[in-house]
Amino acid sequence: MNGPEIQIAVAPELRLFVPSDRRQGPTALVTDGSSTLGHVVESLGVPLTEAGRLLVDGRQVAVSHVPSAGERVEVHGVERPQEVPGAPLRFLLDVHLGTLARRLRLLGVDAAYENEDIGDPALAALSAREKRVLLSRDRGLLRRREIWAGAYVYSDRPDDQLRDVLGRFAPALAPWTRCTACNGRLTDADKDTVQDRLEHGTQRTYDVFAQCEACGRVYWRGAHHARLEAIVDRALREFGGAAA
Template structure:
């Protein structure tokens, strides 16, 4: 055969990436003899960041496997929680600003690039700082230099937050990070932040925190109730979620 034909079954969770005609239980795919299984899966539209175990004729293989004619391939989604080979640190692209602020609210280390610095620079930063690249851009997630990545399926910030927390189960430490710059917060006496407060705020509040990086001052103002609802929901979900397994040895 000039071009081997293989049979591929994908986890239903991955069907969102497929053309409508391929959203079936099992489909035939003709491959290039030099194409690895990883390339074949990506050619269908599925970022490898979303792929877990690859099983060929009953045995687990790597993305570098060269498919042979007639092989049966099962493509599984990544496990949840997904183990990481390092701390749960994230990098978000320019389209995920609200998600960034909510992760920081929960004490999760979430770096953010705005304005857009381009896919190459984002991938380079992901690798240099060992950060999980979060994006809805499939092309960005296909870049080989990213340290780790994850596609954000929803376009709604509340659902995006649940997705990321369920997928990576990062440790939560609410109210410890600056939502503006990702720096750490420390308690600040009222007199230390006097010059940064408006008169009404200074008269109405006595408890403050300040970012050690950018100097932003925080207090329990009008939006505290809505922010606290986000925190409480995340803590509740986290308590019910199993901890992530250790990452497999390289």
């Protein structure tokens, strides 16, 4: 670039995206004089899904603003909880976030998940078609213009990932109402109607069942229930909601 020089600073929570020499307060950046501020921010490594308010000399501007020489730019993170206008809050997770998808479903959050790598273009198109917030740790995927909305998942630990998503978007929680396998709705099931899907030991031991309306999978409070219940209880204590 060989154009106007600006001073640019990114919020502390966004500094993991930028080169190490730009992590300590405002730094000088030479622009080309025609690129938008949105392009400049992304060229530094910050996905626009993670950028909140953009301030130029203290006033808020749009991503379409073209920087001029001497401007002081501040890039803030998104405000939490983040509002997603225009559609019911629903998520789409990439192939690397299967555990997070299952935990969101456990809490009753609509979370579509592709357990095969269908490729970035197909994921972005699905996000746009179904108006789902695309969750990913792939910065390149989040830069695709066709996605409807997106968010970077900051941790590689499922516990922290779940807290991050719940804290950022504040979805309504309705535990035990979705199939963790396919995201379908669960309904109460009579034991007699599902017994052909149960092993004999399960038939003898349990009497309360639910079944997925979409894939037919049957659920009961088995050996793993205590661990799942702990996940649900933590989420409800911290982020609210009502057990279903």
